Amino acid sequence: MKKIFLALTALFLSAPAFAAVGCDLNDPDRDVARLFPGSTGYRTRYVSIKGSGGQPLLERVETRLGDKFKGLYETMDVPYTLYDIYKGKEVIGYIHGVNQKGEYGGIQVFLALDRAGLIKSFYIQKLTSRAARDLRAREFGSQFAGLALKDFEAYDPVAAKALPGSAPEKIKGPAKAGKDFAAVLRAVKKNLILLDEFVFSKKEK
Amino acid sequence: MNVYAIAYKNLLRKKTRTALTAGGIMLSAWVLATLLGFNKGYQQGLNRDIDNMGFQVLLTAKGCPYEAATLMLKGGTGLRYMPESVVKTVFQNPEVEKVTPMLMHGVFDPNKGENGAVAAYLGVDAQSFPPMKPYLEFKQGGWFGSNTALEAVMGYEAAELETREVGDKLLIPGLDQEITVVGVLKRSGTQDDGTIFLPITAVQKLFNREGLLTGLGIKVKKEADISALENRLYDLPDVQVVSMAQVKTTIMNLVNSARVIVMGIAGIALIIAMAGVINTILMSVMERYAEIGIIKSMGAMPLDVFKMIWMETAILCGLGGAAGILLSAVTARLSEAAVRYFLPYAPNGALIALDGQITGFAFLLIVAGGLLSGVYPAWRAARVRPLEAIRIEGEQ
Numbered sequence: 001m002k003k004i005f006l007a008l009t010a011l012f013l014s015a016p017a018f019a020a021v022g023c024d025l026n027d028p029d030r031d032v033a034r035l036f037p038g039s040t041g042y043r044t045r046y047v048s049i050k051g052s053g054g055q056p057l058l059e060r061v062e063t064r065l066g067d068k069f070k071g072l073y074e075t076m077d078v079p080y081t082l083y084d085i086y087k088g089k090e091v092i093g094y095i096h097g098v099n100q101k102g103e104y105g106g107i108q109v110f111l112a113l114d115r116a117g118l119i120k121s122f123y124i125q126k127l128t129s130r131a132a133r134d135l136r137a138r139e140f141g142s143q144f145a146g147l148a149l150k151d152f153e154a155y156d157p158v159a160a161k162a163l164p165g166s167a168p169e170k171i172k173g174p175a176k177a178g179k180d181f182a183a184v185l186r187a188v189k190k191n192l193i194l195l196d197e198f199v200f201s202k203k204e205k
Numbered sequence: 206m207n208v209y210a211i212a213y214k215n216l217l218r219k220k221t222r223t224a225l226t227a228g229g230i231m232l233s234a235w236v237l238a239t240l241l242g243f244n245k246g247y248q249q250g251l252n253r254d255i256d257n258m259g260f261q262v263l264l265t266a267k268g269c270p271y272e273a274a275t276l277m278l279k280g281g282t283g284l285r286y287m288p289e290s291v292v293k294t295v296f297q298n299p300e301v302e303k304v305t306p307m308l309m310h311g312v313f314d315p316n317k318g319e320n321g322a323v324a325a326y327l328g329v330d331a332q333s334f335p336p337m338k339p340y341l342e343f344k345q346g347g348w349f350g351s352n353t354a355l356e357a358v359m360g361y362e363a364a365e366l367e368t369r370e371v372g373d374k375l376l377i378p379g380l381d382q383e384i385t386v387v388g389v390l391k392r393s394g395t396q397d398d399g400t401i402f403l404p405i406t407a408v409q410k411l412f413n414r415e416g417l418l419t420g421l422g423i424k425v426k427k428e429a430d431i432s433a434l435e436n437r438l439y440d441l442p443d444v445q446v447v448s449m450a451q452v453k454t455t456i457m458n459l460v461n462s463a464r465v466i467v468m469g470i471a472g473i474a475l476i477i478a479m480a481g482v483i484n485t486i487l488m489s490v491m492e493r494y495a496e497i498g499i500i501k502s503m504g505a506m507p508l509d510v511f512k513m514i515w516m517e518t519a520i521l522c523g524l525g526g527a528a529g530i531l532l533s534a535v536t537a538r539l540s541e542a543a544v545r546y547f548l549p550y551a552p553n554g555a556l557i558a559l560d561g562q563i564t565g566f567a568f569l570l571i572v573a574g575g576l577l578s579g580v581y582p583a584w585r586a587a588r589v590r591p592l593e594a595i596r597i598e599g600e601q
Contacts, residue, residue: 021365026318072344072389073368101368104376104383125318128367128376132316 022046022079023097023108026125032083035095035112035121041086042095047198050076057197064193067157067186071101082198085112093120096195100187103179104128109187111144117192117200119144124184134174135184143171149192157186208509212516215489226485227525230571233478234529236471238567239540240464242533242557246541247460250552254395259337260305260422261431263447264295264438284309286417287444295421298437300429305333307420308405310412314378324378326357326401328408337422341397346371346388352406358388360398375401382411394553475571478525479578486518486582497586498594507587514583515576522575529571530564533557 025031032042049058058076062068069075083095097110105128112121122141134140151167160182162169173181216223266285286308295304308328315321331352335341344364349356357375359367364386369375375384384403392398409415425431431450438446490497497510533540537557545551 021362030319071368072370073365099368104374106366106368124316127316128314128378129316130376130381136316 021073021099022081023099023110023125024081025083025095025097025110028083031110031123032085032095035110035123036085036093039085039087039092043084043086045082045084046079047082048077048079049194052198061190061193061197064153065157065186065190066155073099073106074101080194080198082195091115094195094199096191096198097125098187098191098194100183100190102127102129102183104130107180107183107187109184109191111188111191111195113192113195117148117196119147119192121145122188127180129177129180131174131177131180135177135180140172140174144188149189149196152185152189152192155185155189157182157189160185208513208516209520212513212520215493215513216517216520219489222485222488223521226481227521227528229478229481230522230525230575231529231532233471233474234526234567234571235532235536236474236529237570238530238533238559238564239537239557240467240471241563241567242537242559243540243544244464245560245563246554246556246558247552248457249558250554250556251456253554254552259339260303260424261449262423262425262435262438263449264291264421264423264441264444265419265447267443267445284311284419286414286419287421289416289418291418291421291441291444294441295423295438298434300425300431300434301423302426302429303333303337303424305330305337305422305424306405306418307334307422308408308414308417309419310408310414312378312380312412316378324401326377326403326408328403328405330405334402334422337424338397341393342391344389344391346386349387349402349404352404353410354387354404355382355384355407356387356404357384358390358402359386360390360400360402361392362398363401364389377411380411475574478571479574482518482521482575482578483581485521486514486579487585489517490514490582490586494589494594494597497589498591501589502591502595510589511583511587514586515579518575518579518583519572522572522579526568526571526575530568533567534559534564 028042028044032039036042049061053060054076058069078099080096080098084091085093085095093112093114095110095112097108100107100109105126107127107129108125110121110123110125111119112123114120122144124136124141127135129135147167154163154166155168156162162185168185171185173184177184264287266287289306292304292306295301307330309325310328311323311325313321314324317324331349335348344361346358348358359369364370367375369386369389371386371389373386375386376382377384390397403411409417423434425434431448435446435448438444501507501510537555537559541556544556
């Protein structure tokens, strides 16, 4: 009763709140089928760092990423849209997208992962770049297939440096991509870490 | 014991019945106050939205989609232009205080989504546009330095979507042209939130539209006759006049039509509540027939009995009315959310404006309605003949 009263009080008395911008698939029915062939359905959930662990989780994510969340728009209260992918009644994987600051605009990077955390598909939904066409090309995206979080753990997004011989080092960026290639790699690492925190680590616990 | 205390105690004798009747009155008061508040709030919001546009009349080339949303729907096509010389022609009218020229341009960006999307840019005059939009405040930076600068000011949502801050670059799709962001606006709750503003001359040059405009915002002098100005503007060749006053009138006409129906429902709710009051008080009088007879036999005059019963009605309606108005204030946000969900267009800001005037009026109307419905039961009670009342009670 007390909780209901508090919720109603909050609803009536709070000032209008504007949430930070999230990252949703434009057409989930079409995109899920395309990114996750063989799936029969999906369930959408919304998670945030603020709601899943707050400041300690933010610090952990930043440490694992090797970079701070920065700017006006990369904040703790950003709502992340997580799609649980189903085949029949069984969850067979996840699709998750993040916003990343690019050289000329926001980049929306989506990853489709199987239950083991391996990347099945890579999709840049939105991007403004001199190399936009190449970065969104199938050839570029296919380089991420089969990779997992462990492959990106040593990648340094601040210096945009990968260990010699590591998987990120082998990923070839388009010639004109410039800073946007590094931004895409940061987005992939951030995406994988968030998925690990929101999904895989929780399952292990 | 005075007549008020007796009336109050009488009401407490049948608590459930009193509570149910007061509940009915409360609901009527709630509906009435909410509807009156909505009427005022909607009109205020609409006025505010129109004022926030900064200009009362918008001139566009005939058939030109003058809003970014319409442009998007049309896939960035369908823009029509008028010559820049129209500025001088319009300024010749004595009613005109200020004008601000605008040029909208849409560029198809194939790298937005699966099938591409349109990026719209609004070219505005660095001198005349900002004073027309005094409500726009900056989160970062400020307006561009000149009309030729390759600079941009971004609405809050546009900047958020593109993760742009002051000093960042924008790239115009297909042009390979970099633009520097010099300002990010605070959220205004208007369509400006999703707009990317560029200096007008820069837009004309970038998109080869020199000497052309898609819109001209006109601010009219305070005492001027807008209709007379509009009639003269209609005579200009190949332009359409979008009158914000007309837009407002059209929306208000639609809302008024709906309001008549809703007010009718509120009226019915009020009548039902009044019938409930008559029923409750009349029942109470019948139950106390002998008691009223004894009171009268002890010297109470018909007017005293009338006052006592009428006072019960007044207390019932006063309490129910006050509770209803309190309820309307508490649930204003919830009602507002419901209205926004059902209405195709609702202005920004508070939609239900409850002030002293509205709540006072609703309260007085409820109490007056209640007192009116209390007249008959009070009159019946005042006419009770003492001996007859006592005899009937004795026979029972």
